[in-house]
Amino acid sequence: MNTKDAVYNFCLRMADNNLISGQRLTEWCSRGPILEEDLAMTNLALDLFGQAESFFDYAASLNGNVKSADDLAFLRSERQYYNNLLVEQPNGDFAVTMMKQFLFSAFQKLMYEALTESNDDTIKGISTKALKEAKYHFRHSSEWVIRLGKGTKESHERVQLAINELWRFTTDMFEMNATDEELISTGISANLETIYGKWNFVVGEILKEATLAIPDAAKIIKGGCNGMHTEHLGHILTEMQYLQRAYPGATW
Amino acid sequence: MTEEQKLEQFQARIDAEEKIEPKDWMPEEYRKALIRQMSQHAHSEVIGMQPEGNWALRAPTLRAKKILLAKIQDEGGHGLYLYSATETLGIDRDTMIEQLHEGKAKYSSVFNYPTLNWADIGAIGWLVDGAAIVNQISLQRTSFGSYSRAMIRICKEESFHQRQGYEIMTTMMNGTPEQKEMAQDAMNRWWAPALMMFGPPDNDSAHSKQSLKWKIKRESNDVLRQRFIDKTIDQAHFIGLEIPDKNIRFNKETEHWETSPLDWNEFKQVINGNGPCNHQRLNHHIKYHNEGNWVREAALAFAENEMKLETTTN
Ligand SMILES: [Fe+2]
Ligand SMILES: [Fe+2]
Numbered sequence: 001m002n003t004k005d006a007v008y009n010f011c012l013r014m015a016d017n018n019l020i021s022g023q024r025l026t027e028w029c030s031r032g033p034i035l036e037e038d039l040a041m042t043n044l045a046l047d048l049f050g051q052a053e054s055f056f057d058y059a060a061s062l063n064g065n066v067k068s069a070d071d072l073a074f075l076r077s078e079r080q081y082y083n084n085l086l087v088e089q090p091n092g093d094f095a096v097t098m099m100k101q102f103l104f105s106a107f108q109k110l111m112y113e114a115l116t117e118s119n120d121d122t123i124k125g126i127s128t129k130a131l132k133e134a135k136y137h138f139r140h141s142s143e144w145v146i147r148l149g150k151g152t153k154e155s156h157e158r159v160q161l162a163i164n165e166l167w168r169f170t171t172d173m174f175e176m177n178a179t180d181e182e183l184i185s186t187g188i189s190a191n192l193e194t195i196y197g198k199w200n201f202v203v204g205e206i207l208k209e210a211t212l213a214i215p216d217a218a219k220i221i222k223g224g225c226n227g228m229h230t231e232h233l234g235h236i237l238t239e240m241q242y243l244q245r246a247y248p249g250a251t252w
Numbered sequence: 253m254t255e256e257q258k259l260e261q262f263q264a265r266i267d268a269e270e271k272i273e274p275k276d277w278m279p280e281e282y283r284k285a286l287i288r289q290m291s292q293h294a295h296s297e298v299i300g301m302q303p304e305g306n307w308a309l310r311a312p313t314l315r316a317k318k319i320l321l322a323k324i325q326d327e328g329g330h331g332l333y334l335y336s337a338t339e340t341l342g343i344d345r346d347t348m349i350e351q352l353h354e355g356k357a358k359y360s361s362v363f364n365y366p367t368l369n370w371a372d373i374g375a376i377g378w379l380v381d382g383a384a385i386v387n388q389i390s391l392q393r394t395s396f397g398s399y400s401r402a403m404i405r406i407c408k409e410e411s412f413h414q415r416q417g418y419e420i421m422t423t424m425m426n427g428t429p430e431q432k433e434m435a436q437d438a439m440n441r442w443w444a445p446a447l448m449m450f451g452p453p454d455n456d457s458a459h460s461k462q463s464l465k466w467k468i469k470r471e472s473n474d475v476l477r478q479r480f481i482d483k484t485i486d487q488a489h490f491i492g493l494e495i496p497d498k499n500i501r502f503n504k505e506t507e508h509w510e511t512s513p514l515d516w517n518e519f520k521q522v523i524n525g526n527g528p529c530n531h532q533r534l535n536h537h538i539k540y541h542n543e544g545n546w547v548r549e550a551a552l553a554f555a556e557n558e559m560k561l562e563t564t565t566n
Contacts, residue, residue: 026308026317029324030301030536033544035332038301042325046318053314070313094547150557151550158546243312243370250428252312252370 006182007120008062009082010189012072013179013225015055016083019073021104022048023236024091033094040140044101047133054126074244078234084224086169088233092162095148095155099162102141103203107173109134110198114190123188142206149210156211163207164215171219174199177226266467271397274340282466286396287341288357289468291348294334296360297327299533303367304376312370319416320373326409333405337398353538361519362445364527371424371431371438377417379446379484385410386480387450395467418487425491432492439488440496446484447511448519450477456516478508485509 001009025045032038056069066072087104091097112134115127148159174196183189207214223229243252253261258277265272272278301324308324311317335345351357362380367373388410391403424435451457451473463469488495499512521527 023309026321029305029308029321030298031540031543033540033547035298035328035335037547039325039328039332042321042328046321046325049314049318049321053318056314073314074312094544147554148547148550151554152546154546155550155553239309242310247428247430250312250431251426252316252423 001178001182003182003186003188004062006179006186007123007188008059009179010183011055011059011062011123013082015052015059015072016081017087017104017108018048018052018055020081020083020233020236021087021101022046022052023240024087024089025097025101027091028097037094041097044137044140047130047137051126051130051133054130058122058126070244074241078229078237079227081229081233081237082225082227083229083233084169085172085221085230086166088230088236089166089169090232092165093158095158096162096165098141098144098148099159099166101137102145102206103163103166103170104173105134105137105141106202106206107195107199109138110195110202111190114195118189119187145206145212146210149207149212159210160212163212164217167215168217168219168221171196172222172224175222175225179225263465266395266465269393269467270395271400272395273397281462282468283341285463285466285468286399287338287343289463290334290338290341290399291343291351292358292360294331294338294348295352295357296363297331297334299359299363299537300327300380301331302533302536303363303365303529304373306367307370307373310370311373316420323377323413323416326413330406330409333402337402340398349541353534353541355525355534358523359533360449361522361527362449363533364522364529365441365445366529368441369434369438371421371434372442374417374420374424374435375438375442377413377415378421378487379417379442380449381410381413381417382484383446383449383480385414386476386483390470390476393467393470418491421493422491425493436493439493443496444514444518447477447481447514448516450474450480452516452519481509481511 022045025041025048028038028041030038032041052073053069056072059072060066060069084104086100089096089100091100109131112127112131115123116131118124118127145159148155150156174192176192180189180192184191204214221230243250259279262272262277262279262282272282304320304324304327308317308320311320335348338348339345348357352359362383367376385407388403388407392400392407394400394403421435421439424431451460454460454472454474457473460469460472464472485495485500495511497512499510501510502508503510522530525531
């Protein structure tokens with residue numbers, strides 16, 4: 001794979017993670033457990049959509065066949081989406097959503113930290129800006145994980161259940177393919193194995209503080225970066241892409 | 253000082269355009285009227301998140317997605333801000349929410365209509381926020397200080413919303429035949445509900461007179477409605493939208509647009525809970541409020557535990 005194609009693929013993966021994660025958070029709009037948290041989740045979603053747009057814009061600029069960021073968001077199908085399986089999982093209750101957000105933003109934070117040293121100036125620029133947001137997302141979600149873990153018996157049970165359910169999708173975030181090989185060798189992206197080591201440590205610390213047990217589940221479900229998804233992504237795209245698909249060529 | 257003298261002094265302050273602050277003496281009826289109006293305003297901001305949220309997952313572009321989500325977030329923020337301002341009158345947010353759930357407190361009846369196509373998001377921003385602005389600009393001069401300051405702050409954001417809504421309508425009126433159809437359909441459905449936002453005609457308004465005297469309200473329902481009609485009809489025509497009222501006529505003498513009388517029977521029906529979405533909106537709020545119980549309990553228990561730990565280690 002040449003570097004340009006690898007950068008293009010990588011930008012899609014980053015953008016897709018942000019977009020799908022933001023879409024899931026948007027489902028909470030007007031449904032939060034308290035108004036302040038309703039707005040906080042919208043806030044996270046807005047940050048993520050902004051990050052998605054930056055990566056899509058860059059990707060679109062690298063591919064002569066792509067007109068715009070919107071085409072990439074609204075006109076690709078399931079098998080052309082490269083987001084990690086974790087972010088497409090259903091929201092469940094507030095504990096599942098916050099746990100999902102926590103596991104993902106811990107990854108994002110480490111990823112952006114690494115990418116601030118990227119040899120690609122655009123990726124470096126986007127990541128430097130996004131890192132500030134990811135740090136906040138990580139703090140916000142880890143505070144909730146601790147709060148729920150140490151709150152009441154019910155909240156502890158719910159958040160333990162949440163991690164039991166989600167843990168199986170976490171190694172997928174660190175799976176690598178030819179894209180990563182090319183970008184590691186050119187110093188554009190990071191080795192996800194290294195990130196995985198750091199992630200385990202960071203996540204482990206918070207879970208310990210939250211008095212939660214790390215599940216002992218097999219983690220073999222993978223495929224996001226190669227466009228292999230769970231059943232959920234198709235439904236997310238169906239809803240999100242509805243207007244663009246129903247009225248091709250219209251300007252909105 | 254007798255009650256009567258206090259009342260006189262209070263009215264004198266109002267007449268002199270002084271602002272009343274939470275700690276000042278005020279007649280019980282004034283306090284009640286404000287709580288009613290301000291909590292209704294706060295609830296409207298929050299319930300209004302639902303019809304717009306209905307399109308948050310289906311916004312057609314990344315830009316539209318961000319604008320809509322940010323707008324809904326603004327409205328929630330207005331709700332928060334107004335709840336706090338109302339709390340200065342001695343009622344807490346939980347009680348206000350309880351009153352909403354029991355049907356004792358109302359919210360704007362306009363949110364009991366459904367959002368059926370994407371142009372509805374344009375129509376809400378342009379017409380509903382547009383009508384809200386006319387009302388809220390007038391309320392910037394309301395006699396209660398906290399409410400007046402809230403209106404000044406909120407109005408700035410509402411005018412953004414209004415412009416963004418009009419932009420959606422403009423884009424769609426410049427678009428495909430299907431898009432124009434959607435825009436006109438939205439216009440047809442939102443016009444009358446938006447006009448009704450100003451409340452019943454002056455001769456039929458239960459609380460108006462006293463509210464005007466205490467300057468809780470500054471201008472009558474009909475005056476505000478006419479102001480909205482005059483500016484909106486021109487905006488509609490400018491982008492090729494028809495007003496769904498065959499009898500509109502510009503009166504050159506008064507320099508005002510004349511419109512058909514509104515169906516106030518429908519208004520009363522919707523206010524009394526029989527609109528197309530009343531049940532849906534209220535049940536939605538109750539459902540998610542109740543589903544959030546365990547989260548709020550957990551947060552409280554955690555905060556209390558942390559406090560205990562702090563006092564034992566200190
Ligand atoms: Fe508002
Ligand atoms: Fe608004």
